Amino acid sequence: MKIIGLTGGIASGKSTVSSMLQGLGAAVIDADIVARKIVAKGQPALQDIVAYFGKEVLLESGELNRKMLGSIVFKDATALKKLNEITHDRITEEIQKEINWYKKYQPHRVIIIDAALLIETDLKDAVDEIWLVTIPKDQQKFRLMERDRLTALEAEGRMIAQMPMEEKLSYADKLINNQGSYEDLEKQVKKLWGMIEKT
Ligand SMILES: CC(C)(COP(=O)(O)OP(=O)(O)OC[C@H]1O[C@@H](n2cnc3c(N)ncnc32)[C@H](O)[C@@H]1O)[C@@H](O)C(=O)NCCC(=O)NCCS
């Protein structure tokens, strides 16, 4: 079983690529979904978040107010660092558990770990290969603003919270260029999938 780390900046197209790979037969673990799971109501990570950020970051239901926490951390590097300290080890641990579950109960030839912060965290050590989705900054910003209905300033805040793409290049085993159409993207994904099938 091969474990591939699929990474790239926010809104570069990772989820689009991972759903294409899922269609071709890969199992996908999405770090954003895992990140939601570990801050669910009653989880220790949520208690740590409330202890640091205060009850204001909770909705009336007692769940995390993600929009509010996002608006705090993506314009305050110290707050983001604290949130990362609370969440990252727990996310990596949960992903490792999910990998083990797949190995035991539902073996797949390929598992994709879809994670924006794969290189920035210990997750890079859990994968056999790193695939990087690349996109020019302007296009990334445009797609991010469109998808999440963000202002230019909000989009920039999220983009600069991540390692620049140029720095990620040296970690990548394969590059996927998402500058073109969905069809261009799918062609590249199918080609990479074909290469795995041959190994
Ligand atoms: C700040 C939070 C509450 C905002 O929630 P929201 O629902 O608005 O966004 P969502 O979780 O869907 O993330 C969207 C994208 O933002 C980017 N992002 C998320 N967290 C971070 C972070 N800590 N640093 C940099 N970029 C991040 C990623 O590209 C991610 O795909 C949430 O992102 C969070 O809890 N982040 C900390 C956990 C984490 O690092 N998750 C990313 C795992 S790879």
Ligand SMILES: Nc1ncnc2c1ncn2[C@@H]1O[C@H](COP(=O)(O)OP(=O)(O)OP(=O)(O)O)[C@@H](O)[C@H]1O
């Ligand atoms: N080739 C493409 N042409 C046009 N739009 C695209 C293309 N690829 C992706 N998109 C769009 O760009 C946006 C970002 O893509 P996607 O959600 O896959 O990014 P992501 O890297 O998973 O983001 P995140 O880091 O937030 O999880 C989405 O609205 C998606 O539909």
